[in-house]
Amino acid sequence: MSVALEVEDLVVSFPGVGERTPVVDGLGLRVEVGKTLALVGESGCGKSISALACLRLVPRPGRIDRGRIAVGGREILDLSVPEMRGLRGSEISMIFQEPMTSLNPVINVGGQVIEAIRLHERVSRSAARARTLDLFEQVGIPDAEARLGAYPHQLSGGLKQRVMIAMALATVPKVLIADEPTTALDVTIQAQILQLLRDLQRDSDTAILLITHDLGIVNELSDRVAVMYAGRKVEEGGRVDVLAHSRHPYTEGLLRSMPALARPGERLTEIPGVVPPPDEWPPGCRFSGRCPRALSHCPDQPPASTPLPDEHRVWCHAVAEDVAS
Numbered sequence: 037m038s039v040a041l042e043v044e045d046l047v048v049s050f051p052g053v054g055e056r057t058p059v060v061d062g063l064g065l066r067v068e069v070g071k072t073l074a075l076v077g078e079s080g081c082g083k084s085i086s087a088l089a090c091l092r093l094v095p096r097p098g099r100i101d102r103g104r105i106a107v108g109g110r111e112i113l114d115l116s117v118p119e120m121r122g123l124r125g126s127e128i129s130m131i132f133q134e135p136m137t138s139l140n141p142v143i144n145v146g147g148q149v150i151e152a153i154r155l156h157e158r159v160s161r162s163a164a165r166a167r168t169l170d171l172f173e174q175v176g177i178p179d180a181e182a183r184l185g186a187y188p189h190q191l192s193g194g195l196k197q198r199v200m201i202a203m204a205l206a207t208v209p210k211v212l213i214a215d216e217p218t219t220a221l222d223v224t225i226q227a228q229i230l231q232l233l234r235d236l237q238r239d240s241d242t243a244i245l246l247i248t249h250d251l252g253i254v255n256e257l258s259d260r261v262a263v264m265y266a267g268r269k270v271e272e273g274g275r276v277d278v279l280a281h282s283r284h285p286y287t288e289g290l291l292r293s294m295p296a297l298a299r300p301g302e303r304l305t306e307i308p309g310v311v312p313p314p315d316e317w318p319p320g321c322r323f324s325g326r327c328p329r330a331l332s333h334c335p336d337q338p339p340a341s342t343p344l345p346d347e348h349r350v351w352c353h354a355v356a357e358d359v360a361s
């Protein structure tokens with residue numbers, strides 16, 4: 037299987053109280069052509085910043101300090117700014133969590149999608165317009181023809197999100213990053229968008245990095261799942277291995293807090309406590325302060341990865357002991 041998106045040892049930092057604080061710390065991800073990797077974890081774990089790094093769009097004063105990111109085998113951290121601009125849209129696109137910040141307020145939404153298409157392909161304006169109209173209908177924008185001429189401020193949050201999705205799909209990217217793509221949408225539209233992503237993947241072999249806290253969506257759409265906690269990956273594996281046979285105490289806590297996926301007979305319970313801010317992360321396992329299985333050395337020593345069958349990996353001292361004994 038060839039790899040569409042590969043991230044290795046990624047470190048992204050923001051200025052902290054003293055030194056810069058890494059908010060993504062040594063992250064590795066790999067999405068194969070035509071497959072979906074779900075990236076999950078509570079709010080503040082670094083999912084969006086990791087995604088933005090893959091397009092080299094980390095907001096200032098954030099900065100990529102280290103790592104390798106390859107899109108279709110090309111190292112993007114080495115590209116010039118114009119080369120990177122050319123890659124966005126054609127090779128890699130993103131559906132942002134905040135549609136407000138990614139639509140141009142002074143151009144009508146139809147025009148923005150038409151321009152995005154024509155920037156990447158030599159097609160007539162009328163052909164690009166026809167495709168835009170088609171996409172607006174597919175993402176469930178009612179009265180799509182009239183909506184082409186609307187400006188972002190004239191649309192509801194849900195409609196702006198659908199315009200964003202149409203824009204991300206318009207250029208048929210090889211890699212699509214979808215950051216909480218359907219959070220703002222009602223369930224009917226949500227189902228329609230998920231079907232659209234599936235169709236796109238089937239027809240174009242698009243690799244999808246799907247960021248969501250909705251494990252129901254993960255269950256429906258993903259091939260593999262990576263679980264992130266406080267800037268680091270804690271568990272990774274095939275969908276069934278992670279969702280049905282999770283090993284990391286954090287993943288188990290997440291699953292118990294999700295109505296869509298709680299195991300039969302289990303009560304829904306929140307993980308006690310909150311994700312600590314980056315400048316309070318312990319040197320060892322970052323989940324140790326909230327972990328029901330924490331051992332005495334967990335806060336001090338970062339856990340190495342414990343490999344399990346079928347490329348299932350867990351970064352946890354307690355699991356490493358289970359496996360060793």
Ligand SMILES: Nc1ncnc2c1ncn2[C@@H]1O[C@H](COP(=O)(O)OP(=O)(O)O)[C@@H](O)[C@H]1O
Nearest residue numbers: 050059078079080081082083084085086095314
């Ligand atoms: N513009 C910013 N300035 C400073 N810190 C930021 C900024 N954006 C994000 N962060 C920090 O980066 C961390 C990860 O954020 P983010 O990637 O948005 O998390 P997630 O998408 O998993 O909810 C957070 O702890 C947040 O405090």
Ligand SMILES: [Mg+2]
Nearest residue numbers: 083084085133
């Ligand atoms: Mg986010």
